[in-house]
Amino acid sequence: MRRFITLILFLCCISYSICDKCNVPPEFWCSSPEIAAKCEVTRQCQSYFSTQLRQADMVNFTLYFESNCPDCKNFFRSQLSPNYEKLSGIMNLTLVPYGNAREQKSGSGKWKFTCQHGKEECIGNLIETCAIHLMKNISSYFPFISCIENDQFAEPQDSAEKCAKKLGVDFKSIKECTNSDLGNKLEHEMAVRTDALSPPHKYVPWVTLNGVHTEDIEQQAEKDLVKLICGAYKGSDKPAICGEIKTTRRCYRY
Known part of the structure; x- marks a missing residue:
């Protein structure tokens, strides 16, 4: 098809x-x-x-981020990492590691990336992009990327090496990918997806819900991702975490 x-x-x-x-x-x-x-x-x-x-009647949730952004790391730590597995039955999660980077084609035909938080962030973006490509299944690469993003103080490459060792991930092949033509092409594809956003992104983390971004969706995601995804899911088979959402109760007149 x-x-x-x-x-x-x-x-x-x-x-x-x-x-x-x-x-x-x-x-x-x-x-x-x-x-x-x-x-x-x-x-x-x-x-x-x-x-x-x-x-699949799933909620499509896409996160556009960059590997060394404090606010992106906070979104992972406070919303995505603790809740992903609980929501994975109703949420199709897509990760796009590029963010506020810029790309320019060099004389050799490769893409040159300039990142908001410096060279180390560009390396981190490549590591995460190559992990997505090589590990294929999000159930495999999400724990690895989540581990990197939850490390608040180390550079992305140092975090990646530690997380790979901790989780038994083949970091050698990922590192080789980051230095290859394939890695360069894969990161360009992340740039294409990010630059095609409508409306164009103004900051990161930047999220879309079923392909749509609004300030209200963004604020809901950053405040209570579980409530946002559970509310957007139309199926009756909601996971247990959806029943744990706290709602405002009122005493009405009688």
């Missing part, structure tokens, strides 16, 4: 000059509603999105 849609989009690109308006390769146009809107192919991607929704 994905390959068929990619072919259709490529033909549209040739026929209607969409390529002139969109700097994202066709194979990524259906990777998120934000990119589809930017490239003016929402209608063409709709069948792919609908298939995803039919396969």
Whole structure:
């Protein structure tokens, strides 16, 4: 299905000059509603999105962050890390390690990244991006990335080495990836996803709920992620943690 849609989009690109308006390769146009809107192919991607929704009635929650950002680390520590496993049955979590970085193509054809918190943050972003690619399943790579982000005082690479040893993760292959053409390409893909956000992100952590970002969603996520996800889930089979949400009680007149 994905390959068929990619072919259709490529033909549209040739026929209607969409390529002139969109700097994202066709194979990524259906990777998120934000990119589809930017490239003016929402209608063409709709069948792919609908298939995803039919396969799982989950809440799609995406976190755009950077590896050495104090506020991102706080979001992991206070909201995401303690609650992810409890919500994993109703939440599709996507992590995008790039944040406020900038990219520029070098003379060698590779991408050069400049990060808000310096070179070490760029290395951290690459480590987390390579971990996502190499470890495949979020149930495998989330504990590793969560461990890195919960280390408040060490540089990302030092945290990654400690966390890999603690969790039995093959850090050698991840490190090799960060220095490879593959790692460079993977981080560029994170840049493409981040730069395609609509509205454009103004800060990190930046979240989308089912592809949508508003200030209200952001504030709810940072204040009480469990309440946000449980409220957005439409299924009747909510996990136990949803029943633990504290609600305001009132005494009404009679």
